[in-house]
Amino acid sequence: MALAEPRKSAVQPTWVERIPAIWWALLLVLLTMPAWANDFILFQVMGWTFVLGMIALSLMFLAGYGGMVSLIQMSVAAMAGYMVAIFGASGVGDISMGLPWWLYIPIAIVIAAIFGTVVGALAVRTEGIYTIMITLAIASAFFYFTRQNYTIFNGYSGFNLVVPPQLFGVDWRQPMPFYYLTLGCAGLCYGAVVYVSRAPFGLALQGVRDNPRRMAALGFNVTAHRVASYTFASVIASIGGILLVWQNAQIAPGTAGIPAVIDILVIAVIGGITRPIGPFIGALIYVLLRTFSPDVLLAFGLSGERFKLLVGLGFLALVFFSPDGVLGLWERWRARRARRRDPLTGGEE
Amino acid sequence: MQGFIQRNPVWSLLIALVVAVLLWLVFAPWSDELEEVLGRKRVFLNAIFGGITLGALYFLVASGFTLIFGLMRNVNLAHGSLYLLGGYIGFEVSEWSGSWFLAFPVVFVIVAVVGLILQNQVFRRMEGEELRQTMVTIGLSVVIADLMLWRWGGQSYTIYAPDMLFGPMTLPVISSVRDSGEIVYLKYPAVRMAILFAAIVIGVGMWLVLNKTRLGMLIRAGVDDREMLAASGVRIQYVFLAVFAFGAGLAGMAGIVGGTFQSLSPGEDTRFLLASLVVVIVGGMGSIPGAAIGALIIGLSEQLGLVYAPTYSVVFTFLIMAAVLAFRPQGLLGERR
Amino acid sequence: MTETVPAGRLSSVSSGNALELRGVTKMFGALAAISDITLTVRSGERRAVLGSNGAGKTTLFNCVTGDFLPTGGTIRLFGEDVTRFPAYERIRRGLRRTYQISLLFNGLTVADNVYLACRGVSRGRFSFLRPRESDALIARADELIAAVHLQDWRDISVANLSYGQQRQLEIALALAGAPRLILFDEPAAGLSPTERSELIAILQGLPGHIGYIIIEHDMDVALRVAESVTMMHNGTIFKEGTPEEIENDQEVQELYLGDGHA
Numbered sequence: 001m002a003l004a005e006p007r008k009s010a011v012q013p014t015w016v017e018r019i020p021a022i023w024w025a026l027l028l029v030l031l032t033m034p035a036w037a038n039d040f041i042l043f044q045v046m047g048w049t050f051v052l053g054m055i056a057l058s059l060m061f062l063a064g065y066g067g068m069v070s071l072i073q074m075s076v077a078a079m080a081g082y083m084v085a086i087f088g089a090s091g092v093g094d095i096s097m098g099l100p101w102w103l104y105i106p107i108a109i110v111i112a113a114i115f116g117t118v119v120g121a122l123a124v125r126t127e128g129i130y131t132i133m134i135t136l137a138i139a140s141a142f143f144y145f146t147r148q149n150y151t152i153f154n155g156y157s158g159f160n161l162v163v164p165p166q167l168f169g170v171d172w173r174q175p176m177p178f179y180y181l182t183l184g185c186a187g188l189c190y191g192a193v194v195y196v197s198r199a200p201f202g203l204a205l206q207g208v209r210d211n212p213r214r215m216a217a218l219g220f221n222v223t224a225h226r227v228a229s230y231t232f233a234s235v236i237a238s239i240g241g242i243l244l245v246w247q248n249a250q251i252a253p254g255t256a257g258i259p260a261v262i263d264i265l266v267i268a269v270i271g272g273i274t275r276p277i278g279p280f281i282g283a284l285i286y287v288l289l290r291t292f293s294p295d296v297l298l299a300f301g302l303s304g305e306r307f308k309l310l311v312g313l314g315f316l317a318l319v320f321f322s323p324d325g326v327l328g329l330w331e332r333w334r335a336r337r338a339r340r341r342d343p344l345t346g347g348e349e
Numbered sequence: 350m351q352g353f354i355q356r357n358p359v360w361s362l363l364i365a366l367v368v369a370v371l372l373w374l375v376f377a378p379w380s381d382e383l384e385e386v387l388g389r390k391r392v393f394l395n396a397i398f399g400g401i402t403l404g405a406l407y408f409l410v411a412s413g414f415t416l417i418f419g420l421m422r423n424v425n426l427a428h429g430s431l432y433l434l435g436g437y438i439g440f441e442v443s444e445w446s447g448s449w450f451l452a453f454p455v456v457f458v459i460v461a462v463v464g465l466i467l468q469n470q471v472f473r474r475m476e477g478e479e480l481r482q483t484m485v486t487i488g489l490s491v492v493i494a495d496l497m498l499w500r501w502g503g504q505s506y507t508i509y510a511p512d513m514l515f516g517p518m519t520l521p522v523i524s525s526v527r528d529s530g531e532i533v534y535l536k537y538p539a540v541r542m543a544i545l546f547a548a549i550v551i552g553v554g555m556w557l558v559l560n561k562t563r564l565g566m567l568i569r570a571g572v573d574d575r576e577m578l579a580a581s582g583v584r585i586q587y588v589f590l591a592v593f594a595f596g597a598g599l600a601g602m603a604g605i606v607g608g609t610f611q612s613l614s615p616g617e618d619t620r621f622l623l624a625s626l627v628v629v630i631v632g633g634m635g636s637i638p639g640a641a642i643g644a645l646i647i648g649l650s651e652q653l654g655l656v657y658a659p660t661y662s663v664v665f666t667f668l669i670m671a672a673v674l675a676f677r678p679q680g681l682l683g684e685r686r
Numbered sequence: 687m688t689e690t691v692p693a694g695r696l697s698s699v700s701s702g703n704a705l706e707l708r709g710v711t712k713m714f715g716a717l718a719a720i721s722d723i724t725l726t727v728r729s730g731e732r733r734a735v736l737g738s739n740g741a742g743k744t745t746l747f748n749c750v751t752g753d754f755l756p757t758g759g760t761i762r763l764f765g766e767d768v769t770r771f772p773a774y775e776r777i778r779r780g781l782r783r784t785y786q787i788s789l790l791f792n793g794l795t796v797a798d799n800v801y802l803a804c805r806g807v808s809r810g811r812f813s814f815l816r817p818r819e820s821d822a823l824i825a826r827a828d829e830l831i832a833a834v835h836l837q838d839w840r841d842i843s844v845a846n847l848s849y850g851q852q853r854q855l856e857i858a859l860a861l862a863g864a865p866r867l868i869l870f871d872e873p874a875a876g877l878s879p880t881e882r883s884e885l886i887a888i889l890q891g892l893p894g895h896i897g898y899i900i901i902e903h904d905m906d907v908a909l910r911v912a913e914s915v916t917m918m919h920n921g922t923i924f925k926e927g928t929p930e931e932i933e934n935d936q937e938v939q940e941l942y943l944g945d946g947h948a
Contacts, residue, residue, distance in 0.1 A: 219806035312491035
């Protein structure tokens with residue numbers, strides 16, 4: 001079972017990959033977006049897409065390359081967000097320490113990564129569907145704990161007024177700066193996952209996914225490899241989590257509630273967990289649905305609150321008909337196009 | 350049992366010790382020094398009984414979950430939705446008919462039919478694809494939750510117990526001794542005792558069916574080795590249908606119970622799904638006695654935690670789960686796969 | 687950064703025993719798959735293990751590699767007690783094995799498979815850096831691919847290889863790093879006569895310091911590549927000796943060669 005697509009061998013030099021034209025076009029569109037899109041699109045649609053995409057990307061890395069469907073990623077992200085609120089500044093002066101940004105950001109990422117690693121170490125003791133059950137159970141424990149604990153997590157109300165630092169004289173929460181910030185981070189995380197997937201670590205992880213017993217017989221410590229992949233994924237999730245708390249300007253237990261945890265899985269699966277770009281596609285679809293479905297539903301005479309129903313049904317339909325997500329649909333469609341090429345252009349596009 | 354004691358003498362001793370201390374704490378009258386350390390005995394007793402009753406409720410939900418998992422290797426993450434659906438329907442039925450007892454058979458049948466449809470129309474189509482089944486149940490739980498929110502709204506409902514079970518009953522357990530020497534016995538809501546009693550009856554019944562009947566033999570054979578059962582010519586689909594329907598119906602009835610001694614509102618579905626998850630992780634996947642022990646442990650730890658360390662009661666549950674995972678990943682009574 | 691196991695470790699092996707089993711037993715429930723196996727293989731020795739199906743040969747391999755922990759007995763590898771070691775620790779000490787049913791990474795290319803095998807027994811298993819073209823391990827992987835005659839299939843996904851090619855790739859994986867003792871589990875099964883002679887050539891061409899144990903049903907193959915033979919029957923060792931002794935042994939004839947093989 002190969003969840004991730006087979007690519008060119010890592011043994012070849014992959015430094016100068018030939019990047020298809022469509023990627024350059026996408027890059028151009030993304031970079032120039034602030035020039036032609038309004039603030040709402042930049043902040044509410046694209047910002048959310050990148051943030052949720054990053055968290056879902058960390059799930060994709062574990063599920064697609066490691067074969068471990070972990071539902072803890074949202075909690076790891078929220079942990080990073082909480083740490084930013086606790087070590088940085090927030091509206092809750094009693095708890096927040098107000099450290100400088102160059103201190104609290106690394107602290108937040110390190111603590112969240114440790115959290116993710118510990119959960120991973122527990123989860124890898126079992127396999128397959130057990131991983132889902134166990135990570136879901138731990139994620140819910142995290143939710144209830146943050147809701148009950150007032151000394152560290154400030155209980156039910158959480159933290160408000162958590163904003164990015166004023167760096168280089170820029171207010172990073174303004175739509176355009178925030179757009180570029182999230183775009184940059186998302187691009188970095190995406191690049192990192194693509195790169196690592198062909199590095200020894202990523203290759204070995206895919207080996208572990210396909211055949212753990214054989215990997216052990218090749219000298220690999222399968223358990224350590226799995227746990228390390230949780231660490232790597234947690235770093236990505238925690239970057240997403242920090243941006244998430246800045247986007248919301250607040251964090252509360254509900255940020256990592258069970259619906260949010262499930263949403264991340266839905267996003268990754270809708271997009272497709274076989275490729276790193278999938279989670280971002282899934283996030284865009286999800287955010288568009290969430291933002292505009294009330295209007296559409298109202299237009300059809302239904303209550304705008306039925307957004308979840310729409311997402312759920314869409315998810316169900318996708319799992320039924322295309323287990324590899326929208327990307328899978330797209331690839332099958334392209335394969336069919338390729339078989340009967342366009343008579344006018346002779347090309348696939 | 351004998352074998353367990355022989356294999357794990359240290360653990361057996363520890364377990365026996367804990368049980369003995371708990372029994373002594375429950376039945377012996379507390380001295381003043383003890384009350385100073387642990388607080389009022391009445392509080393402790395209430396926590397213990399509350400924990401056992403909560404454990405009984407958890408068992409009702411989790412036993413169906415673990416049975417379905419054990420036989421079909423299907424993690425039904427819509428199990429909590431079946432619980433809440435059963436609760437809501439039970440509320441409607443008892444409001445409409447005025448009979449609490451009538452709600453049980455009605456809910457059992459309706460939710461069991463929902464389970465039949467799920468098994469026959471959804472899971473059968475993707476047999477063996479564990480991950481896809483799990484995803485589908487997640488999707489279903491999202492859809493069902495939203496449909497229920499649509500129909501019943503965001504407020505919380507409580508189902509009223511019948512007069513017969515209303516009010517407290519006196520238990521033969523000493524709550525405290527007055528200065529005058531008069532012994533005060535513990536008073537406990539009758540409906541909760543009824544729930545506990547029902548859970549024990551159902552648990553023992555399930556155990557008997559599983560161990561003493563032909564159907565139970567088939568189910569156990571299926572848990573151990575599905576291929577063998579399928580190859581032996583048994584119409585395994587019927588066994589699957591029966592188990593799924595029964596597990597679903599049980600979850601539905603648990604919804605009435607939960608709606609009676611707690612309340613029904615959106616979000617309870619995930620709460621009970623998670624409780625079931627934790628219970629079967631602790632007790633061992635696919636094991637009915639495991640579900641019973643897991644439910645008891647989790648129920649007790651939640652209630653005792655709530656009384657003695659309110660901030661950290663969730664942490665206790667979590668620590669128990671983490672410890673089990675760390676030392677016995679297959680669960681207390683689970684079989685190593 | 688990515689050098690293989692230092693060559694110094696090779697020279698220290700030439701003396702002593704590669705593998706010593708003492709009273710190794712593996713129970714599955716109440717059933718003993720192997721019982722009380724005591725066996726010594728010298729460094730560089732080439733041994734064949736024969737026996738009918740269910741004689742416990744593969745279970746023996748699984749115990750030696752650490753896929754299963756034995757129920758009783760001790761296993762010493764190159765003089766070190768490894769009875770409770772996990773599989774990867776034994777592999778890193780110079781043990782290798784192939785599987786009866788090819789266990790390869792079907793989603794990856796031939797080169798990736800061999801590269802992983804080389805990586806598994808060297809440092810940098812957790813490296814986040816992609817290998818460069820000049821990487822010594824890539825060169826080593828290419829040598830191995832050439833050694834099993836798969837250079838033309840280097841960038842082909844393993845799923846697209848023929849059965850015989852997958853068997854050859856299995857051997858390449860076992861040769862990665864600096865093996866000192868290799869366990870071959872029926873490497874010739876399902877191969878064509880040409881592929882068989884190629885296999886024999888590969889085995890006979892192995893450097894002298896590499897010992898191996900081979901499970902093989904084909905007596906022609908087994909007796910041509912082994913210096914000594916162990917016969918197993920019902921989970922125990924039944925006979926040990928040189929190929930000639932075993933071939934001419936009356937009991938062995940009756941037990942093993944009698945049923946259609948002779």
